[in-house]
Amino acid sequence: MKKIFNFCLLALFLTMVTSCEKGFDELNKSKTSATEIDPAFILNNAVINSSVVTLIYEIGVVQQIISPNSGVLTGANFNQDNRATTDDNWQSYYRNVIRNTKDIIARTKDDPTRSNLMNMARILQAYSFMILTDSYGDIPYEEGGEGYSSQIFFPKYETQQTIYPKIIKELTEASAALSASGRVETADILYGGDVAKWKKFGYSLLLRAGMRLSKVDPTQAQTAVKAAVAGGVMTQNLENAFVRHDNNYKNPISNTLNSTEAANYYLTKPFVDALKTTNDPRLVSIAVRYKGATSGTAQVPAAGSTLAADQIGLPMGKDNITAGTAATADGLASFYEYSQVDRTRMAKLTAPMFMVTASQTDLLLAEARFRGWITDGTAAQYFADGIKANMDQMANFDTKTAVLPADRDVYIAANPLKAGTELDQINTQYWISSFLNGQEAFANFRRSGFPALAPNPFPGKEVAWINRLTYPNSEISVNTANLNAAISVQGPDKLDTKIWWNK
Amino acid sequence: MNYSNELNQNPPNIANQDNSIPTALYAMANSMPLDVLKANSHDASGNEYVYSRFKNRTNPYFTLADQFNTIRRDRLFGNISAKYDITKWLFIQGRIGQDYWSRDQEYNNFPTGQASLAPAPAGFVNGLFTQESRRFRETNADFILSGTKNFGDFGVNGTLGGNQMKRRSDLNSVQVTDFIVRNLYTVQNGRAKDPLYDLSERAVNSVYGSAEVSYKDFLYLNGTVRNDWFSTLSAANRSIMYPSVSASYIFSQTFSTLPKWLSFGKVRAAYAQVGSDTDVPPYSNLLFYSVNANLAANPSGALQPVGASSGTTVPNPNLRPMSTAETELGLEMKMFDSRVNVDLSVYRKVTTDQIVQAQISDASGFVDTRINSGQSENKGVELMVNLVPVRTKNFQWDFTFAGAYNITKVLSLLTNKAGERITVGTHVFNGELRQIVGQEMGQIAGFGYKRDAKGNQIFGTNGIPLATSDMITYGSALPKWTGGFTNSFNYKGIMFSFLIDFKLGNMMLSGTNFNAYREGLQMATLQGRAEGGIIGVGVNEKGETNTVKAVVQDYWSVVRSKGIIEPVVYNGGYWKLRQITLGYDFTKYLPSKFLIKGIALNLTANNVLMLKKWVPNIDPESFGYSSDNLIGMESPGLPTTRSLGFNFNVKF
Numbered sequence A: 001m002k003k004i005f006n007f008c009l010l011a012l013f014l015t016m017v018t019s020c021e022k023g024f025d026e027l028n029k030s031k032t033s034a035t036e037i038d039p040a041f042i043l044n045n046a047v048i049n050s051s052v053v054t055l056i057y058e059i060g061v062v063q064q065i066i067s068p069n070s071g072v073l074t075g076a077n078f079n080q081d082n083r084a085t086t087d088d089n090w091q092s093y094y095r096n097v098i099r100n101t102k103d104i105i106a107r108t109k110d111d112p113t114r115s116n117l118m119n120m121a122r123i124l125q126a127y128s129f130m131i132l133t134d135s136y137g138d139i140p141y142e143e144g145g146e147g148y149s150s151q152i153f154f155p156k157y158e159t160q161q162t163i164y165p166k167i168i169k170e171l172t173e174a175s176a177a178l179s180a181s182g183r184v185e186t187a188d189i190l191y192g193g194d195v196a197k198w199k200k201f202g203y204s205l206l207l208r209a210g211m212r213l214s215k216v217d218p219t220q221a222q223t224a225v226k227a228a229v230a231g232g233v234m235t236q237n238l239e240n241a242f243v244r245h246d247n248n249y250k251n252p253i254s255n256t257l258n259s260t261e262a263a264n265y266y267l268t269k270p271f272v273d274a275l276k277t278t279n280d281p282r283l284v285s286i287a288v289r290y291k292g293a294t295s296g297t298a299q300v301p302a303a304g305s306t307l308a309a310d311q312i313g314l315p316m317g318k319d320n321i322t323a324g325t326a327a328t329a330d331g332l333a334s335f336y337e338y339s340q341v342d343r344t345r346m347a348k349l350t351a352p353m354f355m356v357t358a359s360q361t362d363l364l365l366a367e368a369r370f371r372g373w374i375t376d377g378t379a380a381q382y383f384a385d386g387i388k389a390n391m392d393q394m395a396n397f398d399t400k401t402a403v404l405p406a407d408r409d410v411y412i413a414a415n416p417l418k419a420g421t422e423l424d425q426i427n428t429q430y431w432i433s434s435f436l437n438g439q440e441a442f443a444n445f446r447r448s449g450f451p452a453l454a455p456n457p458f459p460g461k462e463v464a465w466i467n468r469l470t471y472p473n474s475e476i477s478v479n480t481a482n483l484n485a486a487i488s489v490q491g492p493d494k495l496d497t498k499i500w501w502n503k
Numbered sequence B: 001m002n003y004s005n006e007l008n009q010n011p012p013n014i015a016n017q018d019n020s021i022p023t024a025l026y027a028m029a030n031s032m033p034l035d036v037l038k039a040n041s042h043d044a045s046g047n048e049y050v051y052s053r054f055k056n057r058t059n060p061y062f063t064l065a066d067q068f069n070t071i072r073r074d075r076l077f078g079n080i081s082a083k084y085d086i087t088k089w090l091f092i093q094g095r096i097g098q099d100y101w102s103r104d105q106e107y108n109n110f111p112t113g114q115a116s117l118a119p120a121p122a123g124f125v126n127g128l129f130t131q132e133s134r135r136f137r138e139t140n141a142d143f144i145l146s147g148t149k150n151f152g153d154f155g156v157n158g159t160l161g162g163n164q165m166k167r168r169s170d171l172n173s174v175q176v177t178d179f180i181v182r183n184l185y186t187v188q189n190g191r192a193k194d195p196l197y198d199l200s201e202r203a204v205n206s207v208y209g210s211a212e213v214s215y216k217d218f219l220y221l222n223g224t225v226r227n228d229w230f231s232t233l234s235a236a237n238r239s240i241m242y243p244s245v246s247a248s249y250i251f252s253q254t255f256s257t258l259p260k261w262l263s264f265g266k267v268r269a270a271y272a273q274v275g276s277d278t279d280v281p282p283y284s285n286l287l288f289y290s291v292n293a294n295l296a297a298n299p300s301g302a303l304q305p306v307g308a309s310s311g312t313t314v315p316n317p318n319l320r321p322m323s324t325a326e327t328e329l330g331l332e333m334k335m336f337d338s339r340v341n342v343d344l345s346v347y348r349k350v351t352t353d354q355i356v357q358a359q360i361s362d363a364s365g366f367v368d369t370r371i372n373s374g375q376s377e378n379k380g381v382e383l384m385v386n387l388v389p390v391r392t393k394n395f396q397w398d399f400t401f402a403g404a405y406n407i408t409k410v411l412s413l414l415t416n417k418a419g420e421r422i423t424v425g426t427h428v429f430n431g432e433l434r435q436i437v438g439q440e441m442g443q444i445a446g447f448g449y450k451r452d453a454k455g456n457q458i459f460g461t462n463g464i465p466l467a468t469s470d471m472i473t474y475g476s477a478l479p480k481w482t483g484g485f486t487n488s489f490n491y492k493g494i495m496f497s498f499l500i501d502f503k504l505g506n507m508m509l510s511g512t513n514f515n516a517y518r519e520g521l522q523m524a525t526l527q528g529r530a531e532g533g534i535i536g537v538g539v540n541e542k543g544e545t546n547t548v549k550a551v552v553q554d555y556w557s558v559v560r561s562k563g564i565i566e567p568v569v570y571n572g573g574y575w576k577l578r579q580i581t582l583g584y585d586f587t588k589y590l591p592s593k594f595l596i597k598g599i600a601l602n603l604t605a606n607n608v609l610m611l612k613k614w615v616p617n618i619d620p621e622s623f624g625y626s627s628d629n630l631i632g633m634e635s636p637g638l639p640t641t642r643s644l645g646f647n648f649n650v651k652f
Helices: A003-021 A040-048 A088-108 A111-138 A160-179 A195-212 A218-231 A252-258 A269-275 A280-285 A322-329 A358-371 A380-396 A405-414 A422-431 A438-448 A472-476 A478-488 B019-029 B032-040 B058-064 B511-518 B552-556
Strands: A242-244 A287-290 A355-356 B002-009 B069-087 B090-109 B125-151 B154-179 B190-215 B219-230 B239-249 B262-276 B289-291 B305-310 B320-335 B340-352 B353-360 B368-370 B375-391 B395-412 B420-424 B431-436 B442-444 B472-476 B481-491 B496-505 B508-509 B569-571 B576-584 B598-613 B641-650
Touching: A003 B420, A040 A088, A040 A111, A040 B305, A088 A111, A111 A160, A111 A195, A111 A438, A160 A195, A160 A218, A195 A355, A195 A358, A195 A438, A218 A358, A269 A280, A269 A422, A269 B058, A280 A380, A355 A380, A358 A380, A358 A422, A358 B305, A358 B420, A422 A438, A472 A478, A472 B353, A472 B420, B019 B058, B019 B511, B032 B058, B375 B472, B472 B508, B508 B511
Parallel strands: none
Antiparallel strands: A242 A355, B002 B069, B069 B090, B090 B125, B125 B154, B154 B190, B190 B219, B219 B239, B239 B262, B262 B320, B289 B305, B320 B340, B340 B375, B353 B368, B353 B420, B375 B395, B395 B481, B420 B431, B431 B442, B442 B472, B481 B496, B496 B576, B508 B569, B576 B598, B598 B641
């Protein structure tokens, strides 16, 4: 009896079905959010997100800025693995840059009128992948950033050896495909859509990628370098690739140094000494020392000195107890008195974040010329140009960080390229030019081996040198199979495992 | 028709790192004198007085003085219905109901002068303020056609009905960054304003019918069928039909002469299915884009929009509704003149297509995606026993036990291969919640201490513990045994009762103890301080006995830097003396024809005593916040309070 009853009810339901979901498709459409926007705006987002904090690891590994404090700040200061931080690059670039560049490329690849925008996105994407693979080694490349477009939730890893040629190919093709006769994307905040500048950016990145392989595959390196030079690389500061920061889009490193970590980071002794002993005018642009400071709150402008002679760097390998001892030995009131990068000038909230500069490009050309991979010009001239470009670049941070042309010329005349020490000099200048561009300083230091820094003497260190960042815990958890496959090829997931181009 | 007006001021800001008084107090060094902080809450310029190198730990007196959160809510809900009797045994009823509320909230996420924020540009003071206005409306329109008729010893009842539910939420909010005048939190006083309008709508239409047959008032049989249509799901997946059937048999009435000891006995059996879409937010089928409120300048200085796709969840347009099927058997008996009463039920519930946010690789560009996650099972027993061991003219002792045993199991996810897993939630620091096929639901997972094959702990060359290379699971965060015992005594009108309750069989990850370890406030971190370090008991990577003395701070900071959660995963169960009540009923002293019909006075104490717990330093029930995908993950909350109150009851 119940069955008959249910059947009658069912028949009744069926007649009502048509009216039971009327209007539901319309109701489930968002009335406030757009389902697409001009991809040029997405590129702007990707550009701004390319600027990340590299204080805990990269800038510390190259011994320019270091913190004596532990806890969340553990990293290159103690040569210890801090998984809470090593995943910063991974998350920032995959989630906030590559996700966007892949989106732009997917939306514009079939539209010939947006060809320039697509190639601009390809160049920025190649830049991001280069940073990721330089940081971690083997990473997802083709399958990375494809969570929505291809629904790939657990991407496979590729070896760095296969990734670099692909990056080189991308940069070559995208830079060549940019066309002055195509649409000028004026909404672009990096170059205002200026095709000539984007080309130089692309080829300068190609030069960088080529030089990166100088140790592991000089032939491939040379080919890429030649192609880059033929395409045309940056030669002046007007062509620099940098993220413009303002009060709404603050410089993340500056934001950290002006808020919670203001009293936690100091310039290192190796860095300060390198600048002091050569009377480098950039020391005045970079540093400040709060005389007599015994705490963070005592670091006030009135106590600050920017004179080169006053600057003293914190020695490497100190924790917050031994830093105090070192301060006393150096005649300081406390470690709060060591020199810092000036957070009111070079590291102010609206300071630009440089990605690729004319200075870095000139210095790479100097090394390429020295190796005989290119034949135009002289290594000594490129070297001098590189220093000049960086000193002129200092004015971009703040009016009070500018280097006077007179001081600049004195320094250049006093520091010419000397036979027998070319690689050391070029790459040490590269190190100074890449100050605050942590990822690039870290990568070039590993590749070139210069400057000849002493190993971190911290007694509780885990590794002698940090050669890469460790994979994120989230990958270990959810992408286990692919990650383990990568580890079995590359080597243990530790800080001192060498990546392919560094072997 | 009901109306309520609610004003909520300054609910505690818990489970945050910044601006949180509980977190600042829990993390503070024991040598820090609080009266110094109180006397110096602000510095000379009116900014926060900085007392710690770790500026995220905001001066609690600064927060106390300057932070506010005001919530005002007006709510109106009610319904009107009309009923028409078609015949004596058949009626039709229509009803429309609405729940409407309007809620205004304003709060300063960061008061002006906060030290953990970078300073504002010249001429402004830093700070962050949010003002929100929300409106919510839910309307339900339904009709019922119902008939009841008796055929001899049989009674039949049939119902046919339909319901249309619609929900709409509007949100207007503005977020203001940096201010001209200190401590003036208005939109006009702000430097950068970020306004937002959001609209969310969803609807569910349903049709249902039920039929019940009863025989002589002791045998009942009931069946229902229902079909729901959900607006949040795609056309192919939005309709779901689910039946249920139940029967109950009061067997004590079939006996012509009842055995003396049994006064009431009933068995029941039921099978029911339910479908739902509650975990699917509207519009989760597409990827949306938004443009930032703030423009950015291109090289010529012209301001340009900055935008991108929003959210970190990959949309899934193919979600199916979740459905649950439950089978239950029950037995209820009153025996020995109602001095022994038992209510027992046994159940098995299988949930299919549960909608969860499963974590995916960050390298995909996203953090998670919503999926239908296979099948999981809950089965168990619920028992209530009520005894009256002593009943005399002046004294009665009642004993009640109510408890349940529930065990869960993940039957399948995408396949039913044992060990297949998804991550459904992550703790703010380290540790995550997983569903693993073949195991209980809600497994807490994270790195542990690395050990060799013999179980010895392995230390690095610097004497610091190493982590396991893979995450290990520590057990389910869901309790197995829950319940309580109440004993009540009544002597000549004086009533005394106490309730002991318990929750057992669950693991928890304690965020408060995690912070305590890395700040050196946990008792376990005292070891080795006087000796200048700890020599970990175990071996080094080569297998030799560890002899390296490690600095105590570095030894324990691995909970953060290496994500080792092993020291902070605990048995989350407890036994509590929950309540004591003492009361007296004065009614018998009242004259019979008095205006007041009853007077009683009760004294009640709640959360009286923690009888047994396994997690140190906190109450295992005190979670800073909780949600389905964060069971067992504790973040610092407020300490539980013991309360003592009285209740004076007067009846007219």
